[in-house]
Amino acid sequence: MTGPARLTTRRTVLRAALAAAGTGLLAGSVAADARRADSGPEGVLRIATGETDGFYAAFGRLLAAQVTATYPRLSCEVVSSEGSVANVRLLRARRADVALALSDIAWAAYGGTAPFGSRVPLRAIGRVYENYVQLAVRAGAPIHTVSDLAGRTVSLGAPASGGAVLGDRLLRVAGLTPGTDVRVRHLLMPQAARAMRAGAIDALLVAGGVPLPVLSGLDTRPGIRLLPLSGLLPRLRAGLGPEGSGLEAVTVPAGAYRETPEVPTIGVANLLLCRPDLPAPVAAALTHVLVRRATRLVPAPALGTQFLDARSLISTGAVPLHPGAVAAYRELHG
Incomplete structure:
Protein backbone atom coordinates (compact mmCIF):
# COMPACT_ATOMS: atom_id res chain seq x y z
CA MET A 1 0.00 0.00 0.00
CA GLU A 130 -6.42 -4.99 9.53
CA ASN A 131 -5.15 -2.89 12.41
CA TYR A 132 -2.73 -0.04 11.83
CA VAL A 133 0.02 0.30 14.44
CA GLN A 134 0.28 3.99 15.31
CA LEU A 135 3.00 5.43 17.55
CA ALA A 136 2.16 9.06 18.32
CA VAL A 137 4.30 11.82 19.83
CA ARG A 138 3.51 15.48 20.41
CA ALA A 139 3.78 17.47 17.19
CA GLY A 140 6.68 19.64 18.38
CA ALA A 141 8.70 16.93 20.14
CA PRO A 142 12.28 16.26 18.96
CA ILE A 143 11.37 12.60 18.44
CA HIS A 144 11.46 11.33 14.85
CA THR A 145 12.28 7.61 15.13
CA VAL A 146 11.59 4.87 17.65
CA SER A 147 15.21 4.98 18.81
CA ASP A 148 14.69 8.66 19.74
CA LEU A 149 12.47 7.42 22.59
CA ALA A 150 15.59 6.60 24.62
CA GLY A 151 15.23 8.23 28.02
CA ARG A 152 11.55 8.97 27.38
CA THR A 153 8.28 7.57 28.68
CA VAL A 154 5.88 5.70 26.40
CA SER A 155 2.53 4.02 26.93
CA LEU A 156 2.21 0.72 25.05
CA GLY A 157 -1.46 0.21 25.83
CA ALA A 158 -3.37 -1.97 28.26
CA PRO A 159 -1.31 -4.76 29.87
CA ALA A 160 -3.25 -7.59 28.19
CA SER A 161 -3.49 -5.99 24.75
CA GLY A 162 -1.83 -7.21 21.59
CA GLY A 163 -0.45 -3.71 21.11
CA ALA A 164 1.51 -3.99 24.36
CA VAL A 165 3.20 -7.17 23.15
CA LEU A 166 3.96 -5.71 19.73
CA GLY A 167 5.12 -2.43 21.29
CA ASP A 168 7.62 -4.26 23.47
CA ARG A 169 8.99 -5.99 20.36
CA LEU A 170 9.16 -2.70 18.47
CA LEU A 171 11.28 -1.09 21.18
CA ARG A 172 13.63 -4.06 21.32
CA VAL A 173 14.24 -4.29 17.56
CA ALA A 174 14.92 -0.53 17.63
CA GLY A 175 17.73 -1.23 20.11
CA LEU A 176 15.89 -0.10 23.25
CA THR A 177 15.40 -2.23 26.36
CA PRO A 178 12.00 -1.51 27.95
CA GLY A 179 12.38 -0.45 31.55
CA THR A 180 16.05 0.41 31.09
CA ASP A 181 16.45 2.59 28.02
CA VAL A 182 12.83 3.74 27.93
CA ARG A 183 10.23 4.00 30.68
CA VAL A 184 7.13 1.97 29.80
CA ARG A 185 3.62 2.44 31.10
CA HIS A 186 0.58 0.32 30.30
CA LEU A 187 -2.38 2.67 30.15
CA LEU A 188 -5.89 2.32 28.79
CA MET A 189 -6.57 4.72 25.92
CA PRO A 190 -8.40 7.41 27.97
CA GLN A 191 -5.64 7.31 30.59
CA ALA A 192 -2.95 7.56 27.92
CA ALA A 193 -4.69 10.55 26.33
CA ARG A 194 -4.80 12.38 29.67
CA ALA A 195 -1.16 11.53 30.35
CA MET A 196 -0.12 12.82 26.92
CA ARG A 197 -1.93 16.11 27.44
CA ALA A 198 -0.40 16.47 30.90
CA GLY A 199 3.11 15.76 29.61
CA ALA A 200 3.39 12.63 31.78
CA ILE A 201 4.25 10.49 28.74
CA ASP A 202 6.13 11.35 25.58
CA ALA A 203 4.51 8.82 23.24
CA LEU A 204 1.67 6.35 23.05
CA LEU A 205 1.22 3.30 20.90
CA VAL A 206 -2.17 2.09 19.70
CA ALA A 207 -3.26 -0.48 17.14
CA GLY A 208 -6.59 0.14 15.50
CA GLY A 209 -8.48 1.98 12.80
CA VAL A 210 -7.55 5.14 10.96
CA PRO A 211 -8.41 7.63 12.23
CA LEU A 212 -8.59 6.37 15.80
CA PRO A 213 -10.79 8.54 18.04
CA VAL A 214 -8.26 8.77 20.87
CA LEU A 215 -5.63 10.11 18.44
CA SER A 216 -8.09 12.45 16.75
CA GLY A 217 -8.76 14.01 20.14
CA LEU A 218 -5.06 14.41 20.85
CA ASP A 219 -4.55 15.83 17.38
CA THR A 220 -6.78 18.73 18.39
CA ARG A 221 -4.92 19.26 21.67
CA PRO A 222 -1.92 19.22 22.05
CA GLY A 223 -1.28 18.10 18.43
CA ILE A 224 0.42 14.87 17.41
CA ARG A 225 2.75 13.36 14.85
CA LEU A 226 3.06 9.67 13.93
CA LEU A 227 6.46 7.98 13.82
CA PRO A 228 7.33 5.82 10.77
CA LEU A 229 7.52 2.15 11.75
CA SER A 230 7.71 0.08 8.58
CA GLY A 231 11.51 0.21 8.53
CA LEU A 232 11.50 -2.07 11.58
CA LEU A 233 9.33 -4.67 9.86
CA PRO A 234 12.12 -7.01 8.66
CA ARG A 235 13.53 -7.30 12.17
CA LEU A 236 10.06 -7.77 13.65
CA ARG A 237 9.33 -10.57 11.21
CA ALA A 238 12.59 -12.37 11.95
CA GLY A 239 11.91 -15.61 13.75
CA LEU A 240 8.14 -15.36 13.33
CA GLY A 241 7.82 -17.87 10.50
CA PRO A 242 7.34 -17.47 6.74
CA GLU A 243 4.16 -15.41 7.10
CA GLY A 244 5.63 -13.03 9.68
CA SER A 245 2.57 -13.48 11.90
CA GLY A 246 0.44 -11.34 9.62
CA LEU A 247 2.62 -8.23 9.82
CA GLU A 248 2.87 -6.13 6.67
CA ALA A 249 3.82 -2.64 5.52
CA VAL A 250 0.88 -0.24 5.25
CA THR A 251 0.50 3.53 4.98
CA VAL A 252 -1.52 5.87 7.16
CA PRO A 253 -2.97 8.23 4.54
CA ALA A 254 -2.13 11.91 4.48
CA GLY A 255 -4.63 14.01 6.40
CA ALA A 256 -5.83 11.18 8.63
CA TYR A 257 -4.94 13.48 11.53
CA ARG A 258 -5.32 17.11 10.45
CA GLU A 259 -2.37 18.05 8.23
CA THR A 260 -0.19 15.01 8.85
CA PRO A 261 1.58 13.58 5.78
CA GLU A 262 1.25 9.92 4.89
CA VAL A 263 3.22 7.73 7.28
CA PRO A 264 4.61 4.25 6.54
CA THR A 265 3.73 1.93 9.39
CA ILE A 266 2.88 -1.68 10.20
CA GLY A 267 -0.42 -3.44 9.64
CA VAL A 268 -1.52 -6.49 11.61
CA ALA A 269 -4.31 -8.80 10.51
Missing part, protein backbone atom coordinates in the same frame (compact mmCIF):
# COMPACT_ATOMS: atom_id res chain seq x y z
CA THR A 2 1.57 3.26 -1.05
CA GLY A 3 -0.77 6.10 -0.20
CA PRO A 4 -4.22 7.61 -0.66
CA ALA A 5 -4.50 6.71 -4.34
CA ARG A 6 -3.74 3.06 -3.58
CA LEU A 7 -6.17 3.13 -0.67
CA THR A 8 -8.89 4.58 -2.87
CA THR A 9 -8.21 2.04 -5.58
CA ARG A 10 -8.17 -0.85 -3.14
CA ARG A 11 -11.37 0.34 -1.48
CA THR A 12 -13.04 0.83 -4.86
CA VAL A 13 -12.02 -2.62 -6.06
CA LEU A 14 -13.21 -4.15 -2.79
CA ARG A 15 -16.56 -2.41 -2.93
CA ALA A 16 -16.97 -3.41 -6.57
CA ALA A 17 -16.13 -7.02 -5.70
CA LEU A 18 -18.54 -7.00 -2.78
CA ALA A 19 -21.21 -5.38 -4.90
CA ALA A 20 -20.74 -7.97 -7.63
CA ALA A 21 -20.84 -10.78 -5.11
CA GLY A 22 -23.89 -9.20 -3.54
CA THR A 23 -25.64 -9.00 -6.92
CA GLY A 24 -25.08 -12.69 -7.49
CA LEU A 25 -26.31 -13.58 -4.03
CA LEU A 26 -29.07 -11.01 -3.67
CA ALA A 27 -31.83 -12.96 -5.38
CA GLY A 28 -31.64 -15.77 -2.85
CA SER A 29 -30.16 -14.00 0.15
CA VAL A 30 -33.34 -12.50 1.56
CA ALA A 31 -35.18 -15.80 1.39
CA ALA A 32 -32.11 -17.64 2.68
CA ASP A 33 -31.77 -15.25 5.61
CA ALA A 34 -35.44 -15.75 6.42
CA ARG A 35 -35.01 -19.54 6.37
CA ARG A 36 -31.93 -19.30 8.59
CA ALA A 37 -33.78 -17.01 11.02
CA ASP A 38 -36.40 -19.73 11.42
CA SER A 39 -34.03 -22.67 11.69
CA GLY A 40 -30.76 -21.05 12.74
CA PRO A 41 -28.92 -21.38 16.04
CA GLU A 42 -30.27 -19.98 19.26
CA GLY A 43 -28.82 -18.98 22.59
CA VAL A 44 -26.38 -16.31 23.80
CA LEU A 45 -23.15 -15.55 21.94
CA ARG A 46 -20.48 -13.72 23.95
CA ILE A 47 -18.13 -11.67 21.75
CA ALA A 48 -14.87 -10.58 23.41
CA THR A 49 -13.69 -7.27 21.93
CA GLY A 50 -11.50 -4.60 23.54
CA GLU A 51 -11.59 -1.19 25.19
CA THR A 52 -15.02 0.41 24.96
CA ASP A 53 -13.86 3.34 22.80
CA GLY A 54 -11.59 1.29 20.54
CA PHE A 55 -11.98 -0.31 17.11
CA TYR A 56 -12.50 -3.84 18.48
CA ALA A 57 -15.54 -2.73 20.47
CA ALA A 58 -16.96 -0.81 17.51
CA PHE A 59 -16.59 -3.84 15.25
CA GLY A 60 -18.01 -6.12 17.93
CA ARG A 61 -21.13 -3.99 18.29
CA LEU A 62 -21.69 -4.01 14.53
CA LEU A 63 -21.14 -7.77 14.37
CA ALA A 64 -23.56 -8.36 17.25
CA ALA A 65 -26.22 -6.22 15.58
CA GLN A 66 -25.88 -8.01 12.23
CA VAL A 67 -25.88 -11.48 13.80
CA THR A 68 -29.05 -10.74 15.73
CA ALA A 69 -30.67 -9.13 12.69
CA THR A 70 -29.97 -12.26 10.64
CA TYR A 71 -30.57 -14.83 13.39
CA PRO A 72 -33.08 -13.35 15.87
CA ARG A 73 -32.87 -16.38 18.14
CA LEU A 74 -29.14 -15.84 18.63
CA SER A 75 -28.63 -13.08 21.20
CA CYS A 76 -25.22 -11.42 21.35
CA GLU A 77 -23.35 -9.96 24.32
CA VAL A 78 -20.37 -7.70 23.59
CA VAL A 79 -17.68 -8.26 26.24
CA SER A 80 -15.16 -5.47 26.86
CA SER A 81 -11.55 -6.36 27.62
CA GLU A 82 -8.00 -5.04 27.49
CA GLY A 83 -7.50 -6.54 24.02
CA SER A 84 -6.07 -9.54 22.18
CA VAL A 85 -4.22 -11.34 24.99
CA ALA A 86 -7.15 -10.88 27.36
CA ASN A 87 -9.54 -12.14 24.69
CA VAL A 88 -7.63 -15.38 24.17
CA ARG A 89 -7.64 -15.90 27.92
CA LEU A 90 -11.40 -15.29 28.00
CA LEU A 91 -11.86 -17.98 25.35
CA ARG A 92 -9.65 -20.40 27.25
CA ALA A 93 -11.57 -19.73 30.48
CA ARG A 94 -14.88 -20.24 28.61
CA ARG A 95 -15.96 -16.70 29.49
CA ALA A 96 -16.36 -15.80 25.82
CA ASP A 97 -17.53 -17.77 22.79
CA VAL A 98 -15.81 -15.81 20.04
CA ALA A 99 -13.10 -13.17 20.27
CA LEU A 100 -11.04 -10.73 18.25
CA ALA A 101 -7.26 -10.93 18.35
CA LEU A 102 -4.26 -9.69 16.41
CA SER A 103 -2.92 -12.48 14.23
CA ASP A 104 0.49 -12.56 15.92
CA ILE A 105 -1.19 -13.04 19.31
CA ALA A 106 -3.55 -15.69 17.92
CA TRP A 107 -0.68 -17.61 16.36
CA ALA A 108 1.39 -17.36 19.57
CA ALA A 109 -1.55 -18.73 21.58
CA TYR A 110 -2.11 -21.58 19.13
CA GLY A 111 1.58 -22.46 19.21
CA GLY A 112 1.99 -22.02 22.97
CA THR A 113 4.67 -19.33 22.77
CA ALA A 114 5.00 -16.06 24.74
CA PRO A 115 2.97 -14.44 26.19
CA PHE A 116 1.18 -17.79 26.66
CA GLY A 117 2.70 -20.58 28.71
CA SER A 118 1.01 -23.40 26.82
CA ARG A 119 -0.95 -24.07 23.65
CA VAL A 120 -4.48 -22.65 23.58
CA PRO A 121 -6.97 -24.69 21.51
CA LEU A 122 -8.30 -22.24 18.94
CA ARG A 123 -10.16 -22.17 15.67
CA ALA A 124 -10.87 -19.20 13.40
CA ILE A 125 -14.06 -17.96 11.78
CA GLY A 126 -12.13 -15.65 9.50
CA ARG A 127 -9.55 -12.93 8.98
CA VAL A 128 -11.74 -9.89 9.34
CA TYR A 129 -9.75 -6.66 8.91
CA ASN A 270 -7.18 -9.43 12.93
CA LEU A 271 -8.81 -12.81 13.37
CA LEU A 272 -12.23 -13.70 14.69
CA LEU A 273 -11.46 -16.68 16.93
CA CYS A 274 -13.41 -19.35 18.77
CA ARG A 275 -12.81 -22.60 20.63
CA PRO A 276 -12.90 -25.89 18.69
CA ASP A 277 -16.13 -26.88 20.47
CA LEU A 278 -18.17 -23.91 19.23
CA PRO A 279 -21.28 -25.51 17.69
CA ALA A 280 -20.91 -25.81 13.93
CA PRO A 281 -24.24 -24.03 13.22
CA VAL A 282 -23.03 -21.00 15.20
CA ALA A 283 -19.71 -20.93 13.34
CA ALA A 284 -21.59 -21.19 10.05
CA ALA A 285 -23.98 -18.41 11.06
CA LEU A 286 -21.09 -16.10 11.87
CA THR A 287 -19.46 -16.91 8.53
CA HIS A 288 -22.64 -16.11 6.63
CA VAL A 289 -22.82 -12.75 8.39
CA LEU A 290 -19.17 -11.94 7.63
CA VAL A 291 -19.64 -12.69 3.94
CA ARG A 292 -23.17 -11.45 3.26
CA ARG A 293 -23.07 -8.36 5.46
CA ALA A 294 -19.43 -7.36 5.02
CA THR A 295 -20.17 -3.77 4.03
CA ARG A 296 -22.14 -3.27 7.27
CA LEU A 297 -19.34 -4.44 9.53
CA VAL A 298 -16.79 -1.64 9.09
CA PRO A 299 -17.08 1.27 11.56
CA ALA A 300 -17.86 4.41 9.55
CA PRO A 301 -14.84 6.57 10.56
CA ALA A 302 -12.45 3.93 9.23
CA LEU A 303 -14.01 3.09 5.88
CA GLY A 304 -11.00 4.37 3.97
CA THR A 305 -8.44 1.99 5.40
CA GLN A 306 -10.16 -0.73 7.43
CA PHE A 307 -12.29 -3.24 5.67
CA LEU A 308 -13.54 -6.78 5.50
CA ASP A 309 -12.13 -8.38 2.38
CA ALA A 310 -14.33 -11.25 1.23
CA ARG A 311 -11.36 -12.71 -0.65
CA SER A 312 -9.05 -13.00 2.37
CA LEU A 313 -11.48 -14.16 5.06
CA ILE A 314 -10.10 -17.70 4.86
CA SER A 315 -6.46 -16.57 5.23
CA THR A 316 -6.09 -17.27 8.95
CA GLY A 317 -2.52 -18.58 8.91
CA ALA A 318 -1.51 -20.96 11.67
CA VAL A 319 -4.98 -21.07 13.25
CA PRO A 320 -7.20 -23.46 11.27
CA LEU A 321 -10.72 -22.53 10.29
CA HIS A 322 -13.57 -24.00 12.32
CA PRO A 323 -15.27 -26.85 10.38
CA GLY A 324 -18.57 -24.97 10.52
CA ALA A 325 -16.90 -21.97 8.90
CA VAL A 326 -15.30 -24.19 6.25
CA ALA A 327 -18.70 -25.65 5.37
CA ALA A 328 -20.23 -22.18 5.13
CA TYR A 329 -17.45 -20.85 2.89
CA ARG A 330 -17.89 -23.85 0.59
CA GLU A 331 -21.63 -23.28 0.50
CA LEU A 332 -21.16 -19.62 -0.35
CA HIS A 333 -18.29 -19.88 -2.82
CA GLY A 334 -18.23 -23.48 -3.96
